[in-house]
Amino acid sequence: MTSIRERNRELILRAASEEFADKGFAASKTSDIAAKAGVPKPNVYYYFKSKENLYREVLESIIEPLLEASAPFNQPGKPADVLTAYIRSKIRISRELPSASKVFASEIMHGAPHLSAKQAEQLNAQAQHNIACIQRWIGQGLMAKIDPHHLMFSIWAATQTYADFDWQIATVTGKASLDDADYEAAAQTIIRLVIKGCEIDETQSAASEQVTRA
Known part of the structure; x- marks a missing residue:
């Protein structure tokens, strides 16, 4: 069974892939990634620490x-x-x-x-x-x-x-x-x-x- 942590990470990664693909690294905002993933913005930093780490993942x-x-x-x-x-x-x-x-x-x-x-x-x-x-x-x-x-x-x-x-x-x-x-x-x-x-x-x-x- 998928844990809440794994599910949230997957949602954020998928949303980040779409945002980075559409806008590039510099123009992408963690707030937009969080909104697309359907999670609070702090969750992005909780799971990935920074936008740079998220991009690398x-x-x-x-x-x-x-x-x-x-x-x-x-x-x-x-x-x-x-x-x-x-x-x-x-x-x-x-x-x-x-x-x-x-x-x-x-x-x-x-x-x-x-x-x-x-x-x-x-x-x-x-x-x-x-x-x-x-x-x-x-x-x-x-x-x-x-x-x-x-x-x-x-x-x-x-x-x-x-x-x-x-x-x-x-x-x-x-x-x-x-x-x-x-x-x-x-x-x-x-x-x-x-x-x-x-x-x-x-x-x-x-x-x-x-x-x-x-």
Whole structure:
């Protein structure tokens, strides 16, 4: 059973994610966050001590899922399967955590001033590992000779856009908001572009089982 403390923290974190995503860190007010969460303003300080700490916890709430999305790269698997699972995880994050995703994107665009050294190191280490896996596949002849860094950047951009530009995407598609079918179509489209564009043989299985953590 969820305690009152856990419930209040969850309400405040969700409200803070939305406020920081809409207004940015500087312009967001703890009074507005408290009002959106439906709790007294002192509760924000009781649970998080300061607006800075609250912002950092919002970042932490998205960093863990981002690292978990790379789990397919951390175990043996075929390139097509690994990239498919990764793309689906990234789309799921944009769908389920859109506000926190926007906060993270804004943080990165501003030079990551609030990201801790540990968080930056974790994200970079995982990205470097993913890129090394792709480079290994290229060396094994399992996919086209493309720049693995830019492939990763392209996947990030393609999946993150469903959080950052959800309003625009919904407007262009003529919907009030995106539904299950839209996110599934997005995932399938990105997967097809990556798999076909990288000339990956989806039936390949032997050599690709050598993916291991560097």
